[in-house]
Amino acid sequence: MQNTMVDEIINTDKENLLEDTTFIVDIDDKNTRIDKYLSDELADVSRSRIQKLLDEGMITVNNNKVKSNYKVAADDIINVHIPELVVPEIVPEDISLDIVYEDDDIIVINKPKGMVVHPAAGHYSGTLVNALMYHCRDNLSGINGVLRPGIVHRIDMNTTGVIVACKNDYAHNFIAQQLSVHSITRKYYAIVHNQFNNTEGVVDAPIGRNPSDRKKMAVDKKNGKRAVTHYRVLEQFGKFSYIECQLETGRTHQIRVHMASIGHPLLGDDVYGSGKSPFNLCGQTLHAGVLGFIHPTTKEYVEYSADLPEYFQKVISRLRNS
Numbered sequence: 001m002q003n004t005m006v007d008e009i010i011n012t013d014k015e016n017l018l019e020d021t022t023f024i025v026d027i028d029d030k031n032t033r034i035d036k037y038l039s040d041e042l043a044d045v046s047r048s049r050i051q052k053l054l055d056e057g058m059i060t061v062n063n064n065k066v067k068s069n070y071k072v073a074a075d076d077i078i079n080v081h082i083p084e085l086v087v088p089e090i091v092p093e094d095i096s097l098d099i100v101y102e103d104d105d106i107i108v109i110n111k112p113k114g115m116v117v118h119p120a121a122g123h124y125s126g127t128l129v130n131a132l133m134y135h136c137r138d139n140l141s142g143i144n145g146v147l148r149p150g151i152v153h154r155i156d157m158n159t160t161g162v163i164v165a166c167k168n169d170y171a172h173n174f175i176a177q178q179l180s181v182h183s184i185t186r187k188y189y190a191i192v193h194n195q196f197n198n199t200e201g202v203v204d205a206p207i208g209r210n211p212s213d214r215k216k217m218a219v220d221k222k223n224g225k226r227a228v229t230h231y232r233v234l235e236q237f238g239k240f241s242y243i244e245c246q247l248e249t250g251r252t253h254q255i256r257v258h259m260a261s262i263g264h265p266l267l268g269d270d271v272y273g274s275g276k277s278p279f280n281l282c283g284q285t286l287h288a289g290v291l292g293f294i295h296p297t298t299k300e301y302v303e304y305s306a307d308l309p310e311y312f313q314k315v316i317s318r319l320r321n322s
Contacts, residue, residue, distance in 0.1 A: 020081050027074040034061065035068040038080065045082065048214055053082065088124045090146060092134035095126065100162060100304050105171040105296050107136065107150075108164050110306040114282065117154040117163065119147050132165055140165065141172035152176050153250065158268075158283025161188070162291040162306045174296035179250065185292030186247040188255055189234075189308060191285040191315060192264040193273065195241055200232040203258040207251040216271060217253045219261045227251040229258045237319040240267060244289075256284060267315070279315050287312055 021042075029037055035054065039047040051068045053059050058081045061070065072078070098110040109128065116123040119130070132140060132150050140150035150165035152175050166172035178184050206224030210216040218224075228248035235242040241264065245255045256272045259265060265273030268281035292303035308316075 020079060023078040023080070025072045025074055025076040025078065029072060030074045031071045033068065034059070034066060034070045034072050034078070037072050038078070042080070042082075051214070053080070058082065088119075090119050090124065090129065090133070092137075093125060093130040094134050095131035097131050097135055098306075100306060101302075103297075104139075105167055106164050106175075107132070107167065108162055108291065108304045111155060111160060111163050111288075113158055113160050113309060113311070116157045118144075118151050128163070128165075136165075136167060139167045141167065141169045143169055143172045143176075153179060155288050156253070156256075156284075156286070159188075159286045159288060160306075160309045160312070161288025162304050163288065164291060164293070164304075166296075171296040175293055178293050182248055182250070183293075185290060185303060186250065186288065187290035188245045188247070189287045189289045189312075190243055190245060190255060190259065191267040191312075191319075192241050192243060192259050193267060194239060194264050195236045196233050196243075196264070198233075200230070203227075203229045203231070203262060205258060205261060207254060207257055217251070217257050219257060225249075225251060227254050227258065229255055231259070235316075235320075238322060240319055242316060242319075255286060279318065281311075281315075285312055285315060 023038075023041060025037070035047055035050050038050045038059070039045065042050070050059070054066065054068050057065050060066070060079050061072070061076050063079070098112070100108040100110050102108070111117070111128060116127045117129070119127050129147070129149060129151065136150065141152070142149055144151050150167065152164065152166050152172050155161065155163055164175065166175060205219045205227060206221055207217050207227040208220035208224030210218040226249060230246045230248060232244045233241055234244055247254060253272070256266055256269055260269070260272040266284040266286055268277050268279070269275060269284035287308055288306070289308070290303060290305045292301060294300065295302045
């Protein structure tokens with residue numbers, strides 16, 4: 001923790017992180033990785049951003065650059081400079097949407113392949129949020145901030161299928177609560193490598209950040225969060241299988257990580273599999289086919305579905321005829 005004896009040289013205003021901040025390491029924190037130490041001290045700054053700042057030389061220890069795995073020593077003086085994040089204006093865009101259902105509380109979309117759900121680095125236009133802002137005008141929940149209005153959950157860029165957005169904060173909180181207790185029905189359809197010996201099964205394996213590649217997720221029994229995927233084999237052909245996966249939890253890349261962990265990476269997945277396939281694919285063959293939850297106003301269970309996209313159907317057809 002910070003040494004309170006040197007408060008006169010320390011800026012501890014954590015609500016104004018744009019100014020330089022200095023920490024002096026207490027003896028109780030020695031041998032802690034610097035990225036972990038600072039992520040504990042700077043609650044509003046993610047560990048990944050701290051690691052990026054370290055790489056950029058924005059963080060020094062005793063006026064020297066260090067790497068993320070540097071272990072702090074007692075009385076180390078850590079200087080942190082956090083430049084202001086420049087967030088581009090997110091504007092409404094007239095992008096066609098495949099609307100499955102819509103009312104005053106929610107809008108259910110069948111998301112196409114290649115569309116990013118919400119703006120992020122490198123994707124500030126052409127996203128589902130840009131399209132929703134145009135379609136819904138000001139009728140989107142604001143709980144997730146200016147970059148993710150209306151977004152209560154998401155699916156990967158190259159995953160297709162049903163996703164719900166909320167038009168007001170009440171609906172957002174109501175559905176988010178169901179997500180938190182894992183009561184929402186989410187069924188996905190995937191084509192994976194290799195055949196199964198069984199017709200159904202459960203993968204119960206915690207998922208966390210891959211320690212060697214922070215952009216990827218991995219099964220992590222020590223630090224990961226509980227993740228459970230139920231799968232059912234629908235059809236098998238040659239070196240591939242067509243399966244249904246039902247999520248009990250909803251971790252980032254859960255199906256992709258879980259299936260790869262048991263020797264069945266998704267066809268076309270260039271992150272958790274080889275990405276190689278004879279079908280000229282762009283990303284994993286994964287489709288969010290069914291989404292069910294209690295409606296925020298009617299309080300009745302509702303379920304929405306989306307047919308497999310054309311490219312997915314063509315792959316299955318070719319596998320059946322090969």
